[in-house]
Amino acid sequence: TILILGACGQIGTELTLALRGIHGPEAVVASDIREGDSELMGSGPFEILDATDADAMEEVVVHYEVDEIYLMAAMLSATAEKFPDRAWNLNMNTLFNVLKLARENKISKIFWPSSIAVFGGTTPKEDTPQSTVMEPSTVYGISKQSGERWCAYYHRKFGVDVRSLRYPGLISWKTQPGGGTTDYAVEIFHEALKNGTYTSFLDRDTRLPMMYMDDAIRATIELMRADAEALSIRSSYNLQAMTFSPEELAEAIRREIPDFRIEYAPDFRQEIADSWPSRIDDSQAREDWGWQPEYDLQKTTATMLAELRAQAG
Numbered sequence: 043t044i045l046i047l048g049a050c051g052q053i054g055t056e057l058t059l060a061l062r063g064i065h066g067p068e069a070v071v072a073s074d075i076r077e078g079d080s081e082l083m084g085s086g087p088f089e090i091l092d093a094t095d096a097d098a099m100e101e102v103v104v105h106y107e108v109d110e111i112y113l114m115a116a117m118l119s120a121t122a123e124k125f126p127d128r129a130w131n132l133n134m135n136t137l138f139n140v141l142k143l144a145r146e147n148k149i150s151k152i153f154w155p156s157s158i159a160v161f162g163g164t165t166p167k168e169d170t171p172q173s174t175v176m177e178p179s180t181v182y183g184i185s186k187q188s189g190e191r192w193c194a195y196y197h198r199k200f201g202v203d204v205r206s207l208r209y210p211g212l213i214s215w216k217t218q219p220g221g222g223t224t225d226y227a228v229e230i231f232h233e234a235l236k237n238g239t240y241t242s243f244l245d246r247d248t249r250l251p252m253m254y255m256d257d258a259i260r261a262t263i264e265l266m267r268a269d270a271e272a273l274s275i276r277s278s279y280n281l282q283a284m285t286f287s288p289e290e291l292a293e294a295i296r297r298e299i300p301d302f303r304i305e306y307a308p309d310f311r312q313e314i315a316d317s318w319p320s321r322i323d324d325s326q327a328r329e330d331w332g333w334q335p336e337y338d339l340q341k342t343t344a345t346m347l348a349e350l351r352a353q354a355g
């Protein structure tokens with residue numbers, strides 16, 4: 043059985059639905075600190091579970107005979123700057139609980155998401171290498187860099203089969219993201235349809251690596267399916283799909299909504315975004331397990347607007 047921790051989150055919701063589509067509803071147990079949207083809750087078994095509680099997690103693992111865990115629970119970059127202690131506790135203790143279960147052979151495989159947030163201001167911003175200088179300046183980035191080191195350690199020392207991806211900013215319509223710095227790229231679509239205008243909290247020329255959710259879900263499933271022998275990276279794989287700035291995204295939206303207007307009012311998240319790279323070198327993922335993005339800016343924009351219009355009915 044597969045267990046998803048943080049199943050109500052932006053990635054967790056779609057990952058749960060995708061995995062249930064492949065393995066069947068009963069093979070995928072969703073869990074989170076609170077209940078999720080109706081589509082998720084109606085699609086298979088659900089458990090209220092605080093992933094920082096090791097005993098509670100082990101009870102769920104034993105009860106459902108879990109052998110794979112996807113740990114999607116975390117506090118993202120912007121919120122983590124406001125609550126550093128809670129962010130560190132949530133982001134790290136959940137990972138330690140899952141790694142320990144694997145070390146004790148109570149589960150056999152782990153997916154754990156890292157992020158482009160592991161890179162800092164001294165990291166090369168263009169074609170950021172798989173292995174490079176990483177001096178993250180955010181609580182979230184520090185927790186992801188440390189988490190990567192622990193994943194590599196547990197793999198090397200205890201043979202734990204833990205796999206990870208450095209997700210860029212993710213764009214999706216099904217579930218509202220929470221507390222990210224890249225979330226302007228989600229909010230903008232809702233605002234464009236509702237008000238025809240959006241005030242961006244990142245400046246016009248802030249170019250960041252981004253990815254449409256379907257590509258991120260497919261990358262996750264492809265990585266977990268790959269032959270363990272093919273994986274040369276056990277910290278976390280670089281991934282690149284598209285790179286754009288708020289201004290470039292606004293131009294793409296105007297091709298569908300001609301009178302859409304954008305304004306810029308950078309806030310504390312600008313400093314976070316300025317510490318992150320613009321374009322990532324993902325050649326190792328392409329070489330090891332055949333990674334290939336399918337959504338570019340134009341296709342993402344068209345899909346987001348079409349799906350949100352359909353959702354609005």
Ligand code: VAH
Pocket residue numbers: 118119120157158159182209210211212221222223224225
């Ligand atoms: C965030 N969406 O903004 C997340 C992600 C790279 C961005 O880690 O914090």
